[in-house]
Amino acid sequence: MKQQEDFSKLLADKLRATHEPLVADEALWQAIAAKVTTQSQRRAWPWYSLAASLAVIAFWTYLGANPAQNMSGHTPQIALISLDAELQHLLLTEPDSVEVALLLEKRKAMQINLPGSIEL
Amino acid sequence: MTDDLVRAAQRGHLPALKLLYQQYASGVLRLVTGILGSVEDGRDLTQEIFIKAFEKLPELQNVAAFAGWLKQLSSRMAIDQLRRKSDWAQPEILELIEAPDDWVQACDLLTQLDDVEELLRVLSTSERALVWLFAVEGYRHDELATLMATSEMAVRQRYRRAIVKLKATLINKVSHETARRL
Structure with missing residues (x-):
């Protein structure tokens, strides 16, 4: 059992060393940032529309009252x-x-x- | 410091999101590439993981748990991706036909091995994921049982089977090479 554990540990060390040079780069971030920005704009758009509609309603109400x-x-x-x-x-x-x-x-x-x- | 960063990122502050990415992305990339066994798939999944993580981030109550939360999300998404592959189906647990105690020889052979990724190709996708998560990432058997929707006993048996398979492959490879040289 101990020898099997040693084998597992050695295997893990070798795998870790093999994957160590893998680094997440700027290109990957650019792709993520573009998607995150699009999503947040998509989420914000209904609120902007609502705010614009409310502003128009408020303007006409003001004109009606004056x-x-x-x-x-x-x-x-x-x-x-x-x-x-x-x-x-x-x-x-x-x-x-x-x-x-x-x-x-x-x-x-x-x-x-x-x-x-x-x-x- | 990281807690403040996570709080800023929860508000959608793009520079904070970038700093979180710079801090954790390489770890996520190595984790998912290890599970999937492909750098290309690993990069694609890392992208998906961060998009998902940033979307779900405002729901995270304990900002100090961010690293663990991200690791859990990454492992789950990688396992889900493997599950969608045709060969994910958990293999039947076969009786292990084990050679006499040859672990010492296997360790020697493994030390000399140049391409450990080549060796892992003998494993099924689920076995590979199990080996990576248990041996490299340090997941416990019970955590893996939850993650892979199976029993703890099944996880133990499958892990042992995978390790024995790797050992047998190493020893067979050397036997073949020796026979060829003679």
């Missing part, structure tokens, strides 16, 4: 800014002209539909 900031209010606001620029130019060049009077009327009308704008 009519002054809703999307239809953005176009008149831009138009008002462009009208103000034109008016400012005319006030400097032809302050008493008919165009100035017309633009002032137009601005007044726009201002009624756009609460929060500065009254001239």
Whole structure:
């Protein structure tokens, strides 16, 4: 029995020595890292989608609760800014002209539909 | 130090995963290559083992047990792979026809042997796995019985049979070579 154990031990030593030079290299790690990254992205994707959906819902809810900031209010606001620029130019060049009077009327009308704008 | 590394790896921190790989991958590669008997298969399985280990890592409660947990996972996956092979079926336990006490001669022959892997080719896949796990990795008979889903007695008998087979092969090989020279 003792001799059999010696044989087993010797066999183990020889096998260990044969396999000792085996080393896990960088190429193997690259393959593992690529797979791990893909898996984690796949796991994270539903959460990103959910977060994006919640953000969209929150944005629309906010717009619904604040009519002054809703999307239809953005176009008149831009138009008002462009009208103000034109008016400012005319006030400097032809302050008493008919165009100035017309633009002032137009601005007044726009201002009624756009609460929060500065009254001239 | 390793515990902190394992905790960071549990959070999916890629540099921590890489450090764990650098620390343990060569050991895993040697273990599974030893069980499977092929470096190519060993590399493929090592890759699968680490992917599986990193996936299951957040479930590990005792981070200090990481090394043992990884070794157990590796052995189990290697045995599962062998089980899927056609020749895994456990061999019948035959009566051992043992020559007179020739273990001393076998030890001498084994010492002189250059290619020990060549000698192991006489074993079946399950015998090879058993020899590797018991002799090289130091698994106990009861642990091997659980791992291989068999009884402890069967493990003992199969191991002894495998060792006797190796001894007989060594002695026969030398007898043939001597006869050829004469």
